[in-house]
Amino acid sequence: xxxxxTEDNGKLIIKIDGRxxxxxxxxxxxxxxxxxxxxxxxxxDMRTTSYLDSSALGMLLLLRDFAGGNNxxxxxxxxxxDVRKILTISNFEQLFTVS
Amino acid sequence: MxxxxxxxxxxxxxxxxxxxxxxxxxxxxAVDGLEAVEFFNDSMPDLVLLDAMMPNMDGxxxxxxxxxxxxxxxxxxxxxxxxxxxSALAHCLEVGGDDFLTKPYNKIILExxxxxxERMKLLxxxxxxxxxxxxxxxxxxxxxxxxxxxxxxxxxxSGNLNQPNIKHLLSPMSIFxxxxxxxxxxxxxxxxxxxxxxxxxxxPAAIGALPVADIFYGMTSKGFSIVDIVTEINKRLSNIxxxxxxxxxxxxxxxxxxDSIISWxxxxxxxxxARADEGIIDNIKxxxxxxxxxxxNNFSVETEMRQFSPNDxxxxxxxxxxxxxxPDGSMFGEERLKSVINSxxxxxxxxxxxxxxxxxxxxxSDKQTDDYTLIEYTIDDLNHNIDTAEDFSDEERxxxxxxxxxxxxxxxxxxxxxxxxxxxQILNECSGLKDYRGRVFTxxxxxxxxxxxxxxxxxxxxxxKSAEGFAKFYLAKKDALDLLEDGFIKIRMEHxxxxxxxxxxxxxxxxxxxxxFDYSQLKAADNSFSGRGLALVQSLCKSMxxxxxxxxxxxxxxWDYS
Numbered sequence: 001x002x003x004x005x006t007e008d009n010g011k012l013i014i015k016i017d018g019r020x021x022x023x024x025x026x027x028x029x030x031x032x033x034x035x036x037x038x039x040x041x042x043x044x045d046m047r048t049t050s051y052l053d054s055s056a057l058g059m060l061l062l063l064r065d066f067a068g069g070n071n072x073x074x075x076x077x078x079x080x081x082d083v084r085k086i087l088t089i090s091n092f093e094q095l096f097t098v099s
Numbered sequence: 100m101x102x103x104x105x106x107x108x109x110x111x112x113x114x115x116x117x118x119x120x121x122x123x124x125x126x127x128x129a130v131d132g133l134e135a136v137e138f139f140n141d142s143m144p145d146l147v148l149l150d151a152m153m154p155n156m157d158g159x160x161x162x163x164x165x166x167x168x169x170x171x172x173x174x175x176x177x178x179x180x181x182x183x184x185x186s187a188l189a190h191c192l193e194v195g196g197d198d199f200l201t202k203p204y205n206k207i208i209l210e211x212x213x214x215x216x217e218r219m220k221l222l223x224x225x226x227x228x229x230x231x232x233x234x235x236x237x238x239x240x241x242x243x244x245x246x247x248x249x250x251x252x253x254x255x256x257s258g259n260l261n262q263p264n265i266k267h268l269l270s271p272m273s274i275f276x277x278x279x280x281x282x283x284x285x286x287x288x289x290x291x292x293x294x295x296x297x298x299x300x301x302x303p304a305a306i307g308a309l310p311v312a313d314i315f316y317g318m319t320s321k322g323f324s325i326v327d328i329v330t331e332i333n334k335r336l337s338n339i340x341x342x343x344x345x346x347x348x349x350x351x352x353x354x355x356x357x358d359s360i361i362s363w364x365x366x367x368x369x370x371x372x373a374r375a376d377e378g379i380i381d382n383i384k385x386x387x388x389x390x391x392x393x394x395x396n397n398f399s400v401e402t403e404m405r406q407f408s409p410n411d412x413x414x415x416x417x418x419x420x421x422x423x424x425x426p427d428g429s430m431f432g433e434e435r436l437k438s439v440i441n442s443x444x445x446x447x448x449x450x451x452x453x454x455x456x457x458x459x460x461x462x463x464s465d466k467q468t469d470d471y472t473l474i475e476y477t478i479d480d481l482n483h484n485i486d487t488a489e490d491f492s493d494e495e496r497x498x499x500x501x502x503x504x505x506x507x508x509x510x511x512x513x514x515x516x517x518x519x520x521x522x523x524q525i526l527n528e529c530s531g532l533k534d535y536r537g538r539v540f541t542x543x544x545x546x547x548x549x550x551x552x553x554x555x556x557x558x559x560x561x562x563x564k565s566a567e568g569f570a571k572f573y574l575a576k577k578d579a580l581d582l583l584e585d586g587f588i589k590i591r592m593e594h595x596x597x598x599x600x601x602x603x604x605x606x607x608x609x610x611x612x613x614x615x616f617d618y619s620q621l622k623a624a625d626n627s628f629s630g631r632g633l634a635l636v637q638s639l640c641k642s643m644x645x646x647x648x649x650x651x652x653x654x655x656x657x658w659d660y661s
Contacts, residue, residue: 022299054298054418058343061392065342070397090347090366091388 005031012039017048020056028059032066042067047078052086064095075099100217101125103144105135105161106179107153111202115148115179118206122213132156136164144174146216151180151191159194166195173223175216179204251305255312258283259290264479266451270419270472277304278417278472279346281312283319286523286540288355291319291328294415294474295348295390296367303344307391310335311346322520322540325352326400329363329390333398336391345391349383349415353407353476356545356632359569360413361402365389368433370415374408375446379437381405383415404573411478412450414440419471423462431461451475503593510583513551519543522590532594532605535658538639539605545632546609546652547588549618552576554611554650555586560620586612602659604641608651615648 002024004015014031016024032042042063046052064072075097079087087098102124106112112128119126127142129135133156135149147165149158156164162176178191178199191199197216200209259282260267270278277297284290293315297304311332318328329350336346347366354361364370366389369382386401423431439457442448454473504525508518522543526536552558556579562572589610596603618633637643640654 054296054347058298058345061345062343089368089385091385094388095392 003027003031005034007035007037007039010037010040011043012041013043013045015045015048019051019053020046020049020059021051021053022055025055025059029062032063039067041073041075044074044076045078046076046080046083049080049083052083057086057090057092060092060096073097100146101127101142101144102146102148102213103127103129103135103139103142104148105129105132105153105158106150107131108150111150111179118209119213122210124213132158132161132164135161136168139165140168145220146213147174147176149176149178149196151178151182151187159190162191162194162196171227173220173227175220177212177216247302247305251308255279255281255308258316262290264477265474267474268455268472270417270470276419276470277308277346278419279308279311279348280472280474281315282474283316285319286322286537287544288537288541290353290476291315291325291350292353292413292415292474292476293348293350294367294417294472295346296417296472297346298344298389303341307336307340307344307346310339311390318520322523322544324517325350325361325363326402327516327520329400330395330398333390333393334395337394337398340391345389347385347389347418349385351383351413351415351476353413353478356635357563357569358407359404359573360407361404363387363400363402368416368418368421370413371437371440372405372407373412373414373440373443373450375410376444378441378444380411404570406569407478409478410446412443413476413478414474415476416473417471420458420473423458423471425461426463431458435461501594501596503591506590508588508590510586513555513586513588514580514583519547522592525592531602531660532658535656539656542607542636542639542654542656543590543609545636546607546654547590548632549616550588550609550611550613550652553616553618554613555588556580556583557613557616560616588612597659602657605656605658606653607656608653610647610651613650615650618645618649618652 002017002019004017006013006015012032012035014028016028020028044060044063060074060076064074066072067074076087076092077099079098084098087093087096092098102119104112104115104119104126105128106115107130112130116126116128127138127144129138131153132149135147136156138144139147147162149161151158153161158178158180162178165174165176175197176195178188178196179202180187180191180199181202182188183201188199188201198212200212259265260280262282265282267280269280270276277295277299279293279295279297281293281295282290293311295308295311297307314332314335315328318331332346332348340346345366349362349364349367349370351370352361353359360372362370362383364383364385365387366385369384371379372381372383374380383403421430421432421436425431435457436454439454440450442453443450458471506518506522512518519540523536523540526532526539532539553560556576558572558575558579562568562575589608591606591608591610593606593608594603595606633643636654639656641657643652643654645652
């Protein structure tokens with residue numbers, strides 16, 4: 001499994017392992033659409049994410065839309081320098097809390 | 100099911116035929132191999148039972164002929180033989196037989212084998228049919244993609260891409276990876292360049308390119324600035340694209356009259372500006388979200404302005420260039436790219452060709468498989484020539500008319516948008532003069548900019564005398580516009596036809612509410628970053644006259660059906 005989902009006190013944590021690209025599109029969607037209760041916030045853990053492509057950025061936007069658009073609380077954590085760079089070029093810090 | 104049997108022994112053949120007929124099969128009986136091949140070709144049976152030893156042509160030879168004739172259909176061949184040696188039985192399979200039965204055969208086993216082959220044949224036919232269907236779909240799809248690609252190229256890659264100072268590489272896969280490269284000139288001979296990269300692949304990525312190209316070309320030809328164009332493209336894309344699909348893009352406006360590049364970038368890797376004998380002098384950084392992500396009311400356009408010198412080179416590219424992979428999976432990357440572009444510190448180096456070669460060497464692939472888009476734009480003195488940019492139409496000539504109108508632009512208008520494209524629209528109503536819209540636009544744009552910058556906003560043109568000052572001037576203008584509360588610019592255009600109605604004179608008067616400015620200083624500043632504009636206006640018009648301490652300017656523009 002490339003994606004591991006856990007719930008912690010109203011926070012849905014989605015951990016992505018390996019390449020984050022279109023091949024895990026469905027799995028990523030299932031991760032947040034399948035949540036039992038509606039989470040108050042989301043956390044995408046990229047500690048073990050090796051690579052991120054533009055379709056992954058699209059998937060993050062879909063999550064943001066699902067989680068309430070401008071009111072969504074989503075943080076992307078443990079980003080490696082490579083992953084961070086891709087998020088920075090796209091200026092995704094304006095939409096997500098990136099660390 | 101139709102079964103062909105071949106046996107030279109009359110008794111054996113009749114018994115076999117009886118058994119199979121009783122099982123419900125249609126049976127065709129041949130007396131030797133020669134007849135078997137002939138019957139096979141005539142009646143196309145589904146299964147063949149061959150005696151191995153026959154006169155004229157034996158079963159082995161017949162099997163080879165029959166297998167040749169079946170093509171990609173599966174027609175199982177079962178050998179019937181009284182031979183017992185392993186080598187003879189193996190030979191049955193070597194020549195293309197699918198199985199064998201030793202005589203005298205057991206009726207139950209014979210029936211069971213035929214049933215088994217029948218099942219196998221059904222499965223094979225089904226797979227074959229599906230394969231043919233997929234093949235057909237695939238052919239169809241490739242055809243559609245070829246048509247779509249031609250359409251896409253016509254729309255997305257038309258414009259002025261073939262100017263001599265532009266070198267570009269379009270990913271041959273561009274329709275499927277959503278890369279987009281647009282170049283067009285404004286009526287006042289600025290060049291607009293856009294390199295876009297849609298997320299995703301295939302048709303969804305290509306569809307968004309169509310409205311983008313439409314807006315880009317349409318608004319550029321009407322004289323809108325890239326600020327307006329970027330705003331409009333983002334608005335359209337955010338309306339039509341589903342969430343998660345967006346367009347990373349860099350858009351540049353190259354203005355030869357004040358030697359500036361204005362740029363906006365969202366989501367693409369850094370573009371570079373390289374100077375002859377110096378190498379990279381600046382980068383165009385992405386400081387916005389890609390187009391189509393933010394709703395129009397959250398979207399703001401902050402552009403950057405830079406000064407250029409002749410022979411500067413601008414490089415824009417899609418991320419496919421940085422991500423070009425070596426056989427071991429490592430990527431070409433920014434450092435390698437920068438070192439190639441930096442080789443422009445020797446102005447004789449052909450950076451573009453070197454760059455293509457460096458990527459090809461790195462990936463060890465031929466250029467056809469490259470999956471990135473790249474443009475090199477060289478600042479080139481030839482582009483100053485405005486007269487050649489006009490596109491004279493062959494429309495029927497109408498009588499030249501007499502008209503006059505006044506526009507009065509107030510702060511809210513001056514702050515929010517560039518009114519000139521709208522003013523220019525009136526010229527389309529005056530046939531004949533329409534062919535001169537490029538020149539008229541240039542005149543209007545120069546005079547309007549001076550009225551705004553030095554009149555209404557009261558900015559000092561001396562600021563523009565150095566490259567740093569120029570950038571400061573640009574920022575100061577933005578701030579002053581934001582704070583502007585009073586003031587106006589009035590444009591009066593009056594058209595007087597000549598006696599024979601073969602042309603006319605356009606009188607333009609522009610007044611501003613400022614405290615006045617020293618227009619002679621604008622004119623005198625030859626060979627500096629500003630000032631070339633007024634010389635150009637003078638060369639295009641019959642007369643130009645500033646009055647009232649720079650608060651008013653009058654020009655007369657003559658034209659005729661040439």
